[in-house]
Amino acid sequence: MSAPKILATGRCLPSRVVTNEELSRQVDTSDQWVFSRTGIHSRRFCTGESGLDLAAGAARQALDRAGLKPEEVGVCLVATFTPDYASPSMACLLQERLGLKEDTLCFDLNAACAGFLYGLKTAHALLAEAARPYALVVGCEVISRVLDMTDRNTCVLFGDGCGAAVMERDESAVWHTVFGSRGDPASIMVEGPGPVPSAVHMDGKAVFRFAVEVVEASIRQLLEAEGCSIDDLDLVVCHQANARIIDHVARKLKAREGLFYKNMARYGNTSAASIPIALDELVQEGSLSPGMRVLTVGFGGGLTWAGALLRW
Numbered sequence: 001m002s003a004p005k006i007l008a009t010g011r012c013l014p015s016r017v018v019t020n021e022e023l024s025r026q027v028d029t030s031d032q033w034v035f036s037r038t039g040i041h042s043r044r045f046c047t048g049e050s051g052l053d054l055a056a057g058a059a060r061q062a063l064d065r066a067g068l069k070p071e072e073v074g075v076c077l078v079a080t081f082t083p084d085y086a087s088p089s090m091a092c093l094l095q096e097r098l099g100l101k102e103d104t105l106c107f108d109l110n111a112a113c114a115g116f117l118y119g120l121k122t123a124h125a126l127l128a129e130a131a132r133p134y135a136l137v138v139g140c141e142v143i144s145r146v147l148d149m150t151d152r153n154t155c156v157l158f159g160d161g162c163g164a165a166v167m168e169r170d171e172s173a174v175w176h177t178v179f180g181s182r183g184d185p186a187s188i189m190v191e192g193p194g195p196v197p198s199a200v201h202m203d204g205k206a207v208f209r210f211a212v213e214v215v216e217a218s219i220r221q222l223l224e225a226e227g228c229s230i231d232d233l234d235l236v237v238c239h240q241a242n243a244r245i246i247d248h249v250a251r252k253l254k255a256r257e258g259l260f261y262k263n264m265a266r267y268g269n270t271s272a273a274s275i276p277i278a279l280d281e282l283v284q285e286g287s288l289s290p291g292m293r294v295l296t297v298g299f300g301g302g303l304t305w306a307g308a309l310l311r312w
Helices: 031-038 051-066 090-098 112-126 204-226 243-252 269-282
Strands: 002-012 016-017 042-045 073-079 105-109 134-141 162-173 176-181 188-190 200-202 236-237 293-300 304-311
Touching: 002 112, 002 243, 002 304, 016 090, 016 304, 031 188, 031 243, 042 112, 051 090, 051 162, 073 090, 073 112, 090 105, 105 112, 112 134, 112 162, 112 176, 112 269, 112 293, 112 304, 134 269, 162 269, 176 204, 204 293, 204 304, 236 243, 236 269, 269 293
Parallel strands: 073 105, 073 134, 236 293
Antiparallel strands: 002 162, 016 042, 134 162, 176 304, 188 200, 293 304
């Protein structure tokens, strides 16, 4: 099938940095305990910023870098499980904030940590009949608003942030994707609207087992579809949940050192924002260039997973 072409990326992060040492003053933990189990040293939490502020910042950056005006966008999707409101959607609010045309297809989607890749796939399909040929796909989370700060098994894992990409449909290229879901609220869940305060609950061991299973399987499926080996890839960008997950999969696949990108040390798990934040970091540091083959894999609550092999 035809592929999306990512024209530019952007990211926006809250100004407040929260270190493991700071969290150790609120809950029984330490930098050594957290880092040795997750690879995380710090994360960002929103204080004065809203999710919309982050989404608009990342989206504007991506549009500017793509050399596009807001009125040229035909599709605007926001992947999130922590929107500012249940309704209106973050995407609709972004339409007004950015000045997108009123006939722009705008909606949120929730596939948790796999959400950005679900967004790319959905936007790519919608562009076939959209009024304009460019799509804005945003992964944005304010997870600090749904954390139980007395639970050291979850509050140390997550952070807030946003990443965005501008894409167009490329009829001359082919891409391979894999998607899946497995309804399982016992492994990781967040309560919805109701009398119980919303908070993340997670069975860490179950999530680890799930993650290493589906990440390895997704990568193998994509490599088979592409007709290449792990050594033919330029980069692998997984959802940045836990360094142990990524390292385990890299060892299983006998991947070369440095192939799997990791940045959770600075940001923690930002769910749907983690892959676009990582892609933007790689672009800005000059590690991503045209023609590179980049394999991306997301996995998280739902349970959901997604993979895409992109030609940069």
